[in-house]
Amino acid sequence: MSGEYGIAYFDENGFVRKVCSRCGSRFWTRDPERDTCGDAPCDTYTFIGAPLFREHSAEELREKFLSFFESRNHKRLSRYPVVARWRDDIYLNIASIANFQPLITSGSVPPPANPLVISQPCIRLEDLESIGKSGRHLTMFEMMGHHAFNKRGGDEIYWKNETVQYCDEFLKQLGVPPTSVTYKEAPWVGGGNAGPCLEVIVGGLELATLVFMDLEAVYEKGEISIDGQWYRKMETYIVDTGYGLERFVWASKGTPTVYDAIFPEVIDELLSSIGLEHPMQSYGNELIEIARLCGVMKRKELEKKFQSRLGDFFRRIMAPMETVYAIADHTRCLAFMLADGVVPSNAKEGYLARLVIRRTLRMLNSLQCEMPVEELVALHIKLMHDSFPELEDSVDRINEILALERSRYRDTLSKGERIVKQMLKKEKELSVDTLIDLYDTHGIPPEFVKEVASSAGNIEVDVPEDFYSLVAKLHGAEEQHHAPEPELARLHDRIRAIPKTARLYYEEPFSKDFDATVLDCFDNFIVLDRTLFYPEGGGQPADTGILGNNLKVVAVRDVDGVILHEIEGDTSGISPGMHVRGSIDSRRRIAHMRHHSATHIVIWAARKVLGGHIWQAGAQKGELRSRLDITHFKRITDDERRKIELLANEMVMRNEDIKATFMERNEAERRYGFQIYQGGVPPGKELRIVEIGNCEDVQACAGTHCTKTGEVGPIKLLRTERIQDGIERLWFSAGEAAVRAIQTRDALIKKSASVLRIPEERLPASVERFFDEWKQLRKENERLRAEIAGLRVEQLRMRAMDMRGVKVISEVVADATMKDLMRMASQLSDEGFVTLLISGMTGNVVCSVPASAPAVVNAAEVVTNVTSVLGGRGGGTARSARGGGNRLDKVEAAKEAGLKTIASRLA
RNA sequence: GGGCUCGUAGCUCAGCGGAAGAGUGCCUCCUUCGCGAGGAGGAAGCCACGGGUUCGAAUCCCGUCGAGUCCA
Structure with missing residues (x-):
């Protein structure tokens, strides 16, 4: 790929291309003397203690960057959420370009502006173990990026030359000495795309990455191969730059770590709460020396190097300090995750939030820090007020969530403690498999097990260093890219030339019949120029009905805007050009329509009652009932359910307009935000926006809707269900179905009351009374049976016979239960009777x-012989055995068989 | 989306095919000036729910509901 880096700006500005003497990479520099690429581990962090440019705060630097590009014709965008709601392949926003993947980068949707500039908060949890230790890793960071989206054959916005020029000029404006900058060549791969890339390195630190994205991954053999994956040139070629805001600030301050540069207030707060002082106070010079080497040497090597000078400095001072750094980092990450609406849970992005929360709690605990995690998060939010005022809106909810998570984790650990103690009673040592099992099924971290084992049982537990990777291995690595299904690809080819179908169901949602012309007919599919049939989508099932001369439409699909009517039976009478009449099952359609509008109303009501974090996690509409899954951090109470139901019905009674309009995607996002993507992200540059009332609820939605909320009819919430931690499912019915649901429940109560012959309103009290009485009678019965058994024992005792000096009783008892028999037999055998x-x-x-x-x-032998007569089986020990059979007519014969067995043994 | 675990007395749990148990809490009595403590006795269970297998299921199998947890 060496040809990729012939950039005019380098030639015109005195750059030379060199090969790094350490790592062999190629890089560009103005300094002819330089022979290393500047990047770790080839060079040290020279900027620490000696910054290369004037000190900047994060706000200052971000503003400089954005306005630099703004003045160079870039449009400034505000940040996207850290939860990637518009993507189904990642949960968290990992880069500024992620905002524009996949629809904009692939060219199917135009960018919101071109070129544009943004500072995007991102979250990456891959290097969780390094956070706090490396001095440079952050879970949450801001990626400042300027992007230009070019299309082959179109006017080029700009490409490599301008990108390098902008970067160089920006660095110059900050005051970075030109000779200290190196541009290192490195191919870039990520998110199904790839391309050549320049890493921008100053003072040993990579400050920015300039990616020239022009390749996309393909599943069959292609033109270019990188790391075993095939790529081909895209129709688009995109400038994707990432400037690390925190790294710039760090470089400008020259502090030992990036953490000290970004959130020193939080670090101070933590240190003072545990009574520690920052190592800079007493070990300033040593710390700077160590920090400079951090990118070059491994931790073990560093410890060895400083062993003689500093003794156990690393263990005594650095280890707790690293934990402080990590806590400060994690709590900042949580501020964004929770404010942007992630609900901690045990699945999807919620799990990632819980992972970070629990790590933080564990670390706070290890420092014996009493500070509640929510206070630290609130402190971050306060400190970031100027940059991200919107975070403050969520402080109350964040407090509630974190307090809840804290108590849940406490419960998990105290339960864990009991489990481990229980285990130690039986076992002297705990194997690695046991440790993995404890963590996997109960969430008990091995460090905690070790602690419990040594304090409670004085037992040493070895935790392997690669413990967490052993756990990961257990779950295996599946994740494969799925090539598009061949069936769909075939359909795509077939309908390529057919014009998109006119959708009559949008203009005439209540119509039943329509006329149309057949455009194509193949397999069991009929394509028309226009249709009333709604294709399956957005959780709304397809319409059914009749086409032409009694052809039954059983399924309807939308492929690239062309609607396919799937017919059950023979379509040979249909050919292109024919006129046909269609009619849909309108009763079914209207039921779906009511449920669809009701879904929007219910989620609106849920958000009003429960809070702004409510997000649709799935939905399915039906004729009789529908379900809606929403993100929420605790169970919905009966009271809340009633409030939601009432509010939804109030919306119905207000009879507000439901307006559907087509709108350019970027316009819609700008006007309404990402909340429009409740039901997922539809493709295409134009979106259909469904708005209830005056912006009460706005969603991108392709479904059929009522035109007034009043047409929905009554909405009845049937039940709530917790389908996953953090996700509640609401079942509801709307319109006619709601009335029927209420009637069904009515009937249930009526029937129950009539069985008990009481008025309906007495039902709860009476049922309770009956249940109590039943329990009492059961006990009474038990007591009486015991008494009867006692009396029978006397009779049986008298009927005992003597077999060679052994007292034997063998009797059939008319109406005894198993329990009665056991009771009597054990008493008699205690008295010496067989x-x-x-x-x-x-x-x-x-x-x-x-x-x-x-x-x-x-005894076992006796029972075996007896039960074989009875047509059953049984067993037990030599002293006591039980069994049974169902040939009740043979009980006397069975008794004789038993007697015979006993007699033969005593003979 | 996938995996694992658990629902038994108010609470914490044992039992894992043959009469529902322990600890703790609760009630009564004894000991004590009283408390703590000790002793004796007692009450308290739809063994989550619904099916199936079996002569017999808290126990095994399937489903439902509820809870916990790990991974992508």
């Missing part, structure tokens, strides 16, 4: 042999 009892009612058999009887009588 006892065999058979129930004439249930066919149960019990044999009990007293300890005093000769060992030759085997």
